[in-house]
Amino acid sequence: MVTPEGKVVIDVVLYRKRPNRLIVCESKSGANIEPSQARRYAALPVNHVVQGARVDLSGSIPPSQEVIYACLEAHAERIVYGLKAIDVAVPVIVIGNGRITLQNSDYAGDDLLQAFSAPLLLRAPVTRYIPFDHDSPLEIIIPPVRAALVQALARKRPQVSLTALTEECTHHYALYTHKIQGKLRKRVEEAARYVCDENPDMFELVPRGNNHDGMVRILDHPEARDRRGRTQVYKKLSRRGGGLVEPHSPMYVQPDLLDLLEEAEQPDVETLAQEEEGTL
Amino acid sequence: MTGRQAMARQLSLDAQSPTKTFVLEAHTEEPADYLRSLFGESCIEETEDAFLYIAHMPEGDFWVDQLNQRFWSFHTDMPAAVAGKYLHERVESNRDLDWIWLPSEHLRHIWPGAAARQVRTTFEGERMLGNTTPADSLRVRLSGRGAEALLDFISQNSDYRAAVSFESISVDLSDPDFGTIHEAVNYKGRFAASGNSFDYHLQFVATVVDRYSRLVRRCEEYRISTTDLTGDDSGGYTLSGSPITLLFSRPIPDMNRFLGELFSSRHPFRLWGIPEVKRDIAYVDAVDLHVGDALRFDIGPEWMRIYLPKDACGNVITRLVTNLQHRFDSALKFADPDLQAAFSLREFSVA
Numbered sequence: 001m002v003t004p005e006g007k008v009v010i011d012v013v014l015y016r017k018r019p020n021r022l023i024v025c026e027s028k029s030g031a032n033i034e035p036s037q038a039r040r041y042a043a044l045p046v047n048h049v050v051q052g053a054r055v056d057l058s059g060s061i062p063p064s065q066e067v068i069y070a071c072l073e074a075h076a077e078r079i080v081y082g083l084k085a086i087d088v089a090v091p092v093i094v095i096g097n098g099r100i101t102l103q104n105s106d107y108a109g110d111d112l113l114q115a116f117s118a119p120l121l122l123r124a125p126v127t128r129y130i131p132f133d134h135d136s137p138l139e140i141i142i143p144p145v146r147a148a149l150v151q152a153l154a155r156k157r158p159q160v161s162l163t164a165l166t167e168e169c170t171h172h173y174a175l176y177t178h179k180i181q182g183k184l185r186k187r188v189e190e191a192a193r194y195v196c197d198e199n200p201d202m203f204e205l206v207p208r209g210n211n212h213d214g215m216v217r218i219l220d221h222p223e224a225r226d227r228r229g230r231t232q233v234y235k236k237l238s239r240r241g242g243g244l245v246e247p248h249s250p251m252y253v254q255p256d257l258l259d260l261l262e263e264a265e266q267p268d269v270e271t272l273a274q275e276e277e278g279t280l
Numbered sequence: 281m282t283g284r285q286a287m288a289r290q291l292s293l294d295a296q297s298p299t300k301t302f303v304l305e306a307h308t309e310e311p312a313d314y315l316r317s318l319f320g321e322s323c324i325e326e327t328e329d330a331f332l333y334i335a336h337m338p339e340g341d342f343w344v345d346q347l348n349q350r351f352w353s354f355h356t357d358m359p360a361a362v363a364g365k366y367l368h369e370r371v372e373s374n375r376d377l378d379w380i381w382l383p384s385e386h387l388r389h390i391w392p393g394a395a396a397r398q399v400r401t402t403f404e405g406e407r408m409l410g411n412t413t414p415a416d417s418l419r420v421r422l423s424g425r426g427a428e429a430l431l432d433f434i435s436q437n438s439d440y441r442a443a444v445s446f447e448s449i450s451v452d453l454s455d456p457d458f459g460t461i462h463e464a465v466n467y468k469g470r471f472a473a474s475g476n477s478f479d480y481h482l483q484f485v486a487t488v489v490d491r492y493s494r495l496v497r498r499c500e501e502y503r504i505s506t507t508d509l510t511g512d513d514s515g516g517y518t519l520s521g522s523p524i525t526l527l528f529s530r531p532i533p534d535m536n537r538f539l540g541e542l543f544s545s546r547h548p549f550r551l552w553g554i555p556e557v558k559r560d561i562a563y564v565d566a567v568d569l570h571v572g573d574a575l576r577f578d579i580g581p582e583w584m585r586i587y588l589p590k591d592a593c594g595n596v597i598t599r600l601v602t603n604l605q606h607r608f609d610s611a612l613k614f615a616d617p618d619l620q621a622a623f624s625l626r627e628f629s630v631a
Contacts, residue, residue, distance in 0.1 A: 052516070053509065053516065054509045054516070054518075123580075123582075123583065124525075124561070124578065124580050124583055124585060125561055125578065127522070127523055127585070128563075128576070128578065128587070129504065129519065131576065143554065143556065143563075143565040144565045144574075144576075146554070146565070147552075147553065147565035147566060147567050147574050148574055150552050150567045150574075151567045151572055151573070151574045154375070154552075154567055154568075154569045154571075154572035155375070155572040168574065169565075169574070171504065171505075171506075171589055171590070172506065174506050174508060174517060175506060175517050227372070231545050231546055234545035234552050234569065235544070235545055237552070238543070238545065238552065238553075238554055241554040242554060
């Protein structure tokens with residue numbers, strides 16, 4: 001969004017209806033502060049944020065906002081130091097292993113202070129809304145691409161275009177600009193090539209050309225097989241990708257002997273019923 | 281022409297030949313055409329009711345009620361095994377069609393104040409648990425009015441608490457206006473009824489389905505999606521939804537075994553995935569092979585987090601959760617209070 005101090009691309013805007021409170025967040029994966037960016041953040045007028053983020057305010061209380069930084073625990077010290085060095089007074093949310101804490105709390109509003117009066121202990125890792133981006137290593141991108149291709153098998157598709165594949169395995173695709181989307185498509189194509197090479201009897205990659213989108217052709221269709229054959233194909237895909245071996249189980253199912261006895265009892269039950277009705 | 285009156289006459293709830301009702305979840309914009317594609321054009325007869333059809337099979341008829349456009353009722357007097365086979369074949373071969381998956385609590389509290397006549401519980405935990413717990417397998421069949429009390433007693437024992445999962449239940453219902461019926465229902469939404477009121481049976485089925493439907497729809501409120509704010513390339517999106525988190529009542533004793541079974545591509549879960557385990561947490565990009573939805577999992581020793589994509593059906597969650605109740609932990613819970621309320625029926629009341 002454009003402000004008198006310059007352009008700001010806000011990472012996250014959180015909004016609470018009552019009392020029209022906004023939190024504007026800059027998320028840092030690294031340890032460096034960009035001084036001009038930090039100053040622009042700190043000077044953001046709340047009305048610009050409301051308009052730029054298309055926030056629908058409720059009630060008549062004027063909106064208020066708080067700017068925060070979020071960073072990883074490993075970089076927290078440098079981030080806090082960097083902000084202090086340029087005199088930008090904002091609180092910092094620190095994501096650690098198993099906990100989230102608030103630093104620079106002297107600058108935090110009441111809501112944040114209350115929420116982080118003690119470290120927020122996590123029972124589980126941080127939620128993965130965005131599991132990868134265009135800069136992620138290939139081994140992170142391959143699993144969702146592989147799953148999207150298995151999804152195409154389950155849906156009996158004959159082929160899937162690389163653009164469609166990118167959109168399906170990147171649910172956050174729409175978050176990015178055209179330029180970044182292009183990079184994502186390229187990364188997904190690389191991952192698709194890996195999966196096709198891993199399963200040459202299942203998938204074939206038709207690379208993207210200058211004037212046409214690429215695609216992955218499906219060569220084998222498990223859903224056209226019987227139940228057992230279908231499962232075997234999916235298992236094969238799993239094994240090739242380094243999947244876990246399922247627990248050992250017996251090849252046959254022992255019949256329930258009590259059920260057999262119950263069946264054998266049936267004529268006696270019927271006889272008894274007839275006797276009670278006086279038909280014998 | 282025939283209609284609902286004819287259906288009520290034909291399906292007489294005779295004790296010698298109880299009426300069976302199978303509830304299937306169907307995803308289609310064209311219910312009538314879809315029904316014809318399932319059974320064949322020549323087998324389907326229209327009725328005077330626009331939402332009611334008859335599917336003529338060699339052994340008998342299905343009265344197919346699409347009044348609930350998502351959850352269809354198949355009423356029949358055919359033998360249960362025959363009718364079940366017909367529907368099983370269609371569910372197996374159509375990813376837009378599925379059973380409903382009633383959680384244990386939905387069966388346990390099947391009708392307010394109704395005393396259970398018979399109760400069956402099944403727990404088959406060998407594949408996911410190995411021999412790590414005293415109750416890796418438990419099947420209980422109880423009859424009589426003390427059945428539920430005895431199950432409560434078993435559930436109080438910490439060794440068995442996670443292994444008491446309702447598979448089916450039968451109850452006697454009586455109402456001065458409707459009449460009396462004897463209803464049996466199992467966890468896959470199969471009902472059998474005898475008595476003197478077909479309307480009462482329909483009410484019973486509708487009530488059970490409505491509660492289940494509420495759970496499915498609530499799960500769907502958690503689907504994760506983004507909405508463009510500006511309509512151009514300038515960026516800016518709102519994020520909706522959040523992962524659904526399950527909390528287990530006991531830790532997963534053997535993570536590899538648990539994951540191997542869950543993502544084996546086989547029934548009942550029909551999930552494909554290659555878990556990546558880092559520091560006791562499994563991360564899985566999975567595919568629900570029945571409906572063809574991709575979904576992600578994070579799985580820790582005592583919890584499971586499921587990321588449902590924007591177009592996914594909520595029954596992906598109910599199928600997973602109900603089957604986990606029968607194979608891993610009958611006492612699992614949703615972390616979110618709203619979901620847990622719909623799951624455990626704490627919010628349930630009859631109008």
